[in-house]
Amino acid sequence: MSKLPSMQVALDGAMPDMGLAEVARRRLVVRDSARRSIGRRRTAGRAMQVICLLAVPIALAPLVALAIATVSKGAGALSIGFLAHAPTPEGVPGGGISTAIVGSGEIIAYAIALAVPLGLFIALFLFERPGPIASAIRFSADVMSGVPSIIIGIFAYAVYVERFHHFSDVAAGFALGVLMLPIMVRANEEAMRTVSVDLWEAGISLGARRSRVARSVVLRGALPGVVTGNLLALARGVGETAPLLFTVASPTFAMTLLIFNDATQPYPDAQQTAWGTALVLLALVLILSVIARTVAWTLNRKTR
Amino acid sequence: MNEPIANSPPSPASGSAVPGEGGVSPDARRPWHKRRLLPSSPLYATLRWGAAGLFAAIVVGLIVSIVSQSSQAFAHSGISFLWSGTWNPDAGDYASGTLVVGTVITTLVAMIIVVPVGLGVSVSLSELMPRWLAAPLSTSIEFLAAVPSIVVGLWALLVLSPVFATDVEPALEGLPVLNRIFRGPAYGPSVLLASVVLAIMTLPTVVALSRTALGGVPIADREAAMALGATHWQVVRRTVLPGARSGIAAAITLAIGRALGESIAVALVIGNRPAIPHSLLAPGATLGSAIVNQFAEASPGLGTSAVIALAGVLLLLTILVNVVGQLLVRRRGGRRLLGVRGAVV
Amino acid sequence: MKQNDAATDTGANHETDQQTLFGDRSGQLAKESRVPAGKPDAGAHGTAVTLDDVSISFGDHVAVRNVTLQLPAREVTALVGPSGCGKTSVLRAINRLHDHTGGVVRGTIRLGSLDVYGTDVQPEVLRSRIGMVFQKPNPFPTMSIFDNVISGLRFNGVRNKRLLREMGIAALHNAALWDIVKDRLHQPALRLSGGQQQRLCIARALAIEPEVLLMDEPCSALDPVATAKIEDLIRHLSGEVTIALVTHNMFQAARVSDNVAVFLLGEDRVGELVEVGPTDRVFDTPSDARTKAYVTGHVG
Ligand SMILES: Nc1ncnc2c1ncn2[C@@H]1O[C@H](COP(=O)(O)OP(=O)(O)OP(=O)(O)O)[C@@H](O)[C@H]1O
Numbered sequence: 001m002s003k004l005p006s007m008q009v010a011l012d013g014a015m016p017d018m019g020l021a022e023v024a025r026r027r028l029v030v031r032d033s034a035r036r037s038i039g040r041r042r043t044a045g046r047a048m049q050v051i052c053l054l055a056v057p058i059a060l061a062p063l064v065a066l067a068i069a070t071v072s073k074g075a076g077a078l079s080i081g082f083l084a085h086a087p088t089p090e091g092v093p094g095g096g097i098s099t100a101i102v103g104s105g106e107i108i109a110y111a112i113a114l115a116v117p118l119g120l121f122i123a124l125f126l127f128e129r130p131g132p133i134a135s136a137i138r139f140s141a142d143v144m145s146g147v148p149s150i151i152i153g154i155f156a157y158a159v160y161v162e163r164f165h166h167f168s169d170v171a172a173g174f175a176l177g178v179l180m181l182p183i184m185v186r187a188n189e190e191a192m193r194t195v196s197v198d199l200w201e202a203g204i205s206l207g208a209r210r211s212r213v214a215r216s217v218v219l220r221g222a223l224p225g226v227v228t229g230n231l232l233a234l235a236r237g238v239g240e241t242a243p244l245l246f247t248v249a250s251p252t253f254a255m256t257l258l259i260f261n262d263a264t265q266p267y268p269d270a271q272q273t274a275w276g277t278a279l280v281l282l283a284l285v286l287i288l289s290v291i292a293r294t295v296a297w298t299l300n301r302k303t304r
Numbered sequence: 305m306n307e308p309i310a311n312s313p314p315s316p317a318s319g320s321a322v323p324g325e326g327g328v329s330p331d332a333r334r335p336w337h338k339r340r341l342l343p344s345s346p347l348y349a350t351l352r353w354g355a356a357g358l359f360a361a362i363v364v365g366l367i368v369s370i371v372s373q374s375s376q377a378f379a380h381s382g383i384s385f386l387w388s389g390t391w392n393p394d395a396g397d398y399a400s401g402t403l404v405v406g407t408v409i410t411t412l413v414a415m416i417i418v419v420p421v422g423l424g425v426s427v428s429l430s431e432l433m434p435r436w437l438a439a440p441l442s443t444s445i446e447f448l449a450a451v452p453s454i455v456v457g458l459w460a461l462l463v464l465s466p467v468f469a470t471d472v473e474p475a476l477e478g479l480p481v482l483n484r485i486f487r488g489p490a491y492g493p494s495v496l497l498a499s500v501v502l503a504i505m506t507l508p509t510v511v512a513l514s515r516t517a518l519g520g521v522p523i524a525d526r527e528a529a530m531a532l533g534a535t536h537w538q539v540v541r542r543t544v545l546p547g548a549r550s551g552i553a554a555a556i557t558l559a560i561g562r563a564l565g566e567s568i569a570v571a572l573v574i575g576n577r578p579a580i581p582h583s584l585l586a587p588g589a590t591l592g593s594a595i596v597n598q599f600a601e602a603s604p605g606l607g608t609s610a611v612i613a614l615a616g617v618l619l620l621l622t623i624l625v626n627v628v629g630q631l632l633v634r635r636r637g638g639r640r641l642l643g644v645r646g647a648v649v
Numbered sequence: 650m651k652q653n654d655a656a657t658d659t660g661a662n663h664e665t666d667q668q669t670l671f672g673d674r675s676g677q678l679a680k681e682s683r684v685p686a687g688k689p690d691a692g693a694h695g696t697a698v699t700l701d702d703v704s705i706s707f708g709d710h711v712a713v714r715n716v717t718l719q720l721p722a723r724e725v726t727a728l729v730g731p732s733g734c735g736k737t738s739v740l741r742a743i744n745r746l747h748d749h750t751g752g753v754v755r756g757t758i759r760l761g762s763l764d765v766y767g768t769d770v771q772p773e774v775l776r777s778r779i780g781m782v783f784q785k786p787n788p789f790p791t792m793s794i795f796d797n798v799i800s801g802l803r804f805n806g807v808r809n810k811r812l813l814r815e816m817g818i819a820a821l822h823n824a825a826l827w828d829i830v831k832d833r834l835h836q837p838a839l840r841l842s843g844g845q846q847q848r849l850c851i852a853r854a855l856a857i858e859p860e861v862l863l864m865d866e867p868c869s870a871l872d873p874v875a876t877a878k879i880e881d882l883i884r885h886l887s888g889e890v891t892i893a894l895v896t897h898n899m900f901q902a903a904r905v906s907d908n909v910a911v912f913l914l915g916e917d918r919v920g921e922l923v924e925v926g927p928t929d930r931v932f933d934t935p936s937d938a939r940t941k942a943y944v945t946g947h948v949g
């Protein structure tokens with residue numbers, strides 16, 4: 001610092017009367033610093049960028065490995081018989097997963113019957129009635145969507161299985177429905193928010209009944225978003241295991257339970273079945289997500 | 305699904321009772337949702353209020369049933385069920401202490417892995433890559449969110465775990481200094497493997513939310529930095545990352561919430577030993593994995609009640625974390641994240 | 650690195666010659682103490698920025714065409730014209746902000762004698778010589794007031810604590826903000842009022858000691874009192890810095906500028922420069938009929 005001509009800026013006082021020479025000197029400091037440091041700044045930046053970019057293959061590796069393993073190991077198990085036949089007892093080769101497919105379908109059907117209409121009406125409630133009640137419901141929906149699925153399984157066990165003393169697909173469907181409900185509610189509400197309030201208002205002031213406005217304006221406008229959100233929630237529900245664990249009578253009555261059960265079996269045949277079922281499940285979830293995305297995409301294209 | 309709405313009678317007649325019909329209504333200046341224009345059809349109102357009420361009942365029911373069913377265990381072990389003691393049903397010892405520790409450790413290690421990777425990916429996707437590359441990559445990572453946890457668990461158990469046993473864990477034991485937390489026989493199933501699985505499963509949450517936060521930093525802020533002579537990385541490091549700070553914090557908090565509660569995949573790979581693990585390569589147990597494994601074997605009455613009490617502890621933990629996360633998301637005005645994207649989260 | 654090296658190492662690089670530090674070629678002013686209160690004649694200090702036949706397009710859309718314009722050093726040049734005629738585009742072309750938005754700049758732009766779009770020019774270094782103030786105040790929301798001011802110095806590799814402090818304080822003085830913020834330098838910048846935020850942005854731009862200051866409607870979000878303060882500031886700064894000021898307010902242009910450049914939309918909705926000259930002349934006796942119509946329409 002000693003060589004630097006002392007800068008006549010009083011640190012705490014008023015601004016001294018600086019001449020242009022002073023300005024020129026400061027200008028020189030910044031120019032020179034900028035020019036001298038640019039190489040270092042660029043190199044350091046590039047190094048950090050490379051580090052960030054390296055994270056991408058690290059993140060994708062498990063996904064790729066998982067997809068390859070599931071397809072390669074699962075494809076060997078797949079056949080018409082695998083889908084159409086009932087499972088054989090443990091350790092006995094052969095058999096399929098038909099009961100698990102049917103069971104899962106039944107559970108999902110119950111879940112849909114509970115969650116889809118309920119989700120729509122709750123969302124309509126939130127949409128139409130801003131206020132403390134709606135805020136409370138919205139907040140609990142957000143918190144509920146973070147409640148672990150295993151806890152929802154325990155809840156379904158407590159309210160159904162323990163009370164009626166038997167396992168049941170209805171209880172499992174209830175659990176899945178409760179799991180999907182908060183996701184659907186928030187997705188539906190977001191979709192409805194994209195429908196302009198003006199339209200809603202216009203409908204109301206024209207003297208239409210709320211129910212008519214809800215049906216003809218809000219739901220019609222929000223439909224693509226509602227479908228997308230519900231399908232994504234469904235995709236998540238289809239893949240859940242924990243809520244079924246304490247509600248379904250036998251692991252052969254649901255695909256995810258079957259995987260859970262067979263994965264830990266020492267028999268290669270059981271593991272093969274697990275991979276096959278995993279592949280079916282993965283395909284199902286993928287199809288649901290792709291449909292959901294396509295709906296969203298078509299919507300976006302239409303509105304633009 | 306539209307049926308209940310379609311059923312409501314579209315009769316215009318009943319509306320004529322309302323004053324102001326046909327003209328500008330007297331309360332036209334009030335906010336639209338407060339106007340008392342036409343009364344809702346009774347059926348529609350019932351359905352809306354009924355749905356809202358049912359939802360409230362479900363939320364309350366969930367909490368009440370878990371609290372009431374775990375009361376027997378709390379009566380047996382006292383409030384110290386929450387923190388002390390070991391889980392040993394054979395000896396009549398019911399307490400969640402070791403399991404809470406196991407849950408916290410696996411979650412912590414998972415976050416140590418996922419936060420740097422997730423942030424690197426988010427910054428790459430949102431700041432470094434051209435759109436044509438970022439879009440398909442982020443779709444792939446979002447697809448990872450859709451993979452059912454049981455499939456991740458199956459893969460981790462049958463494919464990843466052998467690799468850990470033969471290659472990864474021995475290699476870690478060979479590390480200087482760090483081998484103090486990586487020691488013991490390499491089984492495969494271990495706290496470390498469970499953490500890796502949790503990191504994989506929470507990655508999409510971290511990436512999706514952080515990316516939105518990064519993208520939400522106004523262009524004006526970036527250009528302000530650029531115009532001062534900042535390099536591209538300086539713009540990212542000094543304006544974009546700080547601007548997205550609270551959104552990233554929310555992303556991590558919600559990922560923690562997910563990691564705490566994930567049970568099935570963890571149950572498959574953690575080795576299920578309900579004791580404080582002496583090393584990351586040792587088997588352990590979490591609240592979630594213990595619920596999965598102990599429930600079927602639990603003796604009726606006290607045993608079942610104790611497992612439900614574990615669920616209660618887990619619920620408390622996740623609600624705490626999630627409320628913090630929601631508040632963080634909200635403070636940024638990022639409610640949308642939990643809408644359609646909720647499936648990803 | 651050591652800042653003292655920076656200050657003493659003048660002869661090594663021709664671009665740090667004192668002549669070019671003010672963007673002019675006359676080279677006779679570094680020793681003057683302060684510019685006299687009276688306005689110097691237009692172009693008394695040479696030309697800081699030269700635009701030669703500049704056209705800017707976004708994809709197929711040409712925003713502005715064939716602009717040939719000189720910004721006289723250490724004077725204020727106002728850019729006026731209807732919305733969409735390309736004033737902002739021209740301003741952003743000077744510090745190469747279009748590099749990131751896909752705008753294509755044709756023609757030549759020079760800063761002093763340096764070709765702004767030359768192949769060996771590093772945009773970051775170029776931008777460190779040019780300050781920019783945006784339409785909406787945009788202080789860095791996560792930084793304190795003082796960190797905002799010295800952020801540009803930090804970006805440009807200045808690490809010396811004392812130097813940062815001195816130059817930050819000088820910039821705050823220069824932006825007439827010191828007395829207002831001296832007791833709360835470490836509070837978040839967003840706690841300031843809108844007008845104060847805009848002056849903070851000016852201080853931030855001044856801290857890197859730019860040769861040219863580009864201001865894009867800096868008062869459009871401000872009330873009259875705050876606007877008057879910024880106008881004072883512009884007048885005050887014009888002795889040291891070359892200023893390009895975009896404004897929609899003809900009175901403001903008349904009050905603060907030495908020169909005016911009038912842009913209009915051509916037949917095909919492409920912006921073009923129709924007239925440029927000393928403010929008094931352009932406003933009093935416009936040579937172009939379209940200018941006259943536009944100016945009187947907005948003043949009379
Ligand atoms: N990033 C961009 N991409 C595409 N077109 C752009 C972009 N920026 C500006 N344009 C177009 O260039 C033209 C000129 O815009 P510009 O912002 O320069 O006008 P302006 O004179 O500053 O207007 P205003 O007075 O409203 O600020 C407009 O037609 C605008 O649509």
Ligand SMILES: [Mg+2]
Pocket residue numbers: 736737738865
């Ligand atoms: Mg503009």
